[in-house]
Amino acid sequence: MTTTDSFRGLVCTATDERYDATATGTSDAGARLEAAYDYDAVDWGDGRLDGAPRSMWRYADLLAFADPVTADEGGTPLVPTPTLAEEVGIGRLSIKDESRNPTGTVLDRGLSPAVTAAQAADADLVALATPGNAGQSAASYAGIADLRSYAFVPSRAPFSNKAMVNVHGGDMRVAGGRYPEAETALHEQLESEWYTLQEFENPHRHDGIKTVAFEIAESCSWSRPDAVVVPAGTGEVVAGVVKGFHELREIGLIDALPPVYAAQPSGCAPLAAAFERGADAAEPWQSPDTIVGELEIPEPKGDQAALSAVAETGGEIRTVDDEDALESAVVAAQHAGLEVGPAGGVAVAAAGELATDGIVGPDDHVVVVNTESGTKTADVLRSHLMGKGI
Known part of the structure; x- marks a missing residue:
């Protein structure tokens, strides 16, 4: 097994005890494991990434394995959507389109x-x-x-x-x-x-997802957007994205974390309910009911990680009704040319709510993460249109 020079092992989040790169499950203390790195050994300034692959492995200095199993995942575009931005009253609205990954998902x-x-x-x-x-x-x-x-x-x-x-x-x-x-x-x-390969039982899952943040920041000339909106189910995408911004701050490429807003369907929103209570862990959601199957996670394994991540950035966790999520996915497809899935629609709709509530406005750049291709659930999106008589 060959690991990268900066990788320092998997670390217990409770005791800092270190484990081998292939460890899974919780630590001996019963806590979550996180991939740890020597941030002083990483320097991406002054064009040092020039010539690096146009995939997530462009950022191999902050990933564990030197010889990965890869299909060139990552390297997805940050797509400006001026029509959507104008509709919701945001200065700039960009969609990080993870549908372009090999199997059509950020995962x-x-x-x-x-x-x-x-x-x-x-x-x-x-x-x-x-x-x-x-x-x-x-x-x-x-x-x-x-x-x-x-x-x-x-x-x-x-x-x-x-x-x-x-x-x-x-x-x-x-x-x-x-x-x-x-x-x-x-x-x-x-x-x-x-x-x-379960989320959080295998800590490399959310550690890999942090590269979304790396790409967003590099696309913005190593600056942070004014807000990032992420759909939340298990909590791994939220935790991963925030970890990415945290590491960019550690290596000195950004000076502060952007506010990260997680979004859940109102029919299954255990993280949002916990956030509203000010709790550091979620209670199981009773009777989950949402058309957004990827986000119908009544007892998310990453509840504590996601809740603390959102709080660290000064963001919030929002809920969105299914109809608003599906309509947002369809509007994104029709006005931005992107195949946004229902989970991405939840995030787009939440961005609109943030604008309506005055949290983001005409001078802000908001990035929405579309986590999946709409082609995976084309029947759901088409049924939404049929329900409108289209």
């Missing part, structure tokens, strides 16, 4: 190093439970690494995700019900020993 950034860790650990089998996108992504990277993979998905997962798990060579098991039933099925039905 590719995390599954690439997570599967690399599995390969380094000499794993034979990798597995996870997922609402959909992570299973497709995991199967893709496991296929590149020649590893067996299992994805347990709820029955309501999009057909495209289910089909592509198999197309990429992975095994899939469908659990009746919703995401919690898929998690239960993973632990009850998979009898072989497996290396986990």
Whole structure:
């Protein structure tokens, strides 16, 4: 296993005890593991990234593995959307379009190093439970690494995700019900020993997602936008993006963190409810009900990480109704030419709410992260239009 020169191991967030790069689960103290780096060894100023790959591995100095399992994930565009900006009253509105990743999701950034860790650990089998996108992504990277993979998905997962798990060579098991039933099925039905690719159990997932922040800042000439809006389900995208901005501050490329606003569907919003209570952990959401399946996570593993991350930036956690999320995704497609999924629509709608409430305005640059391709759930978006008589 070859790690990068700046990587210092996985660190217990409670005790600072260090663990090997392939460790999974919690620390001996029962706390979350985080990838740690020597920030003094990293210098990206004065054109030092010139000639680096146009992928997330452009930033390999702040990633764990020197020889990753990769399909050139990352390097996605930050797309200006002046028509949308004018409609909602924001000076500049840009969409970080993660639909351009190899399997159409921001999660590719995390599954690439997570599967690399599995390969380094000499794993034979990798597995996870997922609402959909992570299973497709995991199967893709496991296929590149020649590893067996299992994805347990709820029955309501999009057909495209289910089909592509198999197309990429992975095994899939469908659990009746919703995401919690898929998690239960993973632990009850998979009898072989497996290396986990689950969010936060495998810390490289959100560590890879931090490269979204690196790319946003570099696209803005190493400055920070006035606000970043991110859809939130498990909490890994929120935690990863904030970690990225934190590390940019550590190496001196930005002077402060931008406010990061997380957005959840109102039908399943445990992080928003916890934030409103001022709690540092979320309570399980009773009776989750949202069309945005990727964000229907009633008991997010990254609740504490996401809540503390948002608070650190001075942001908030907002809720959006399903109809507003779907309409925002459709409007983004029609006026910005982007295939925004329902999860991205949640973030676009939340940005509009921030403008309505005067939190962002005509002088601000707001970045919205579109976490998935709209083609994954084209039937959902089309049904929304049919409901309007279109």
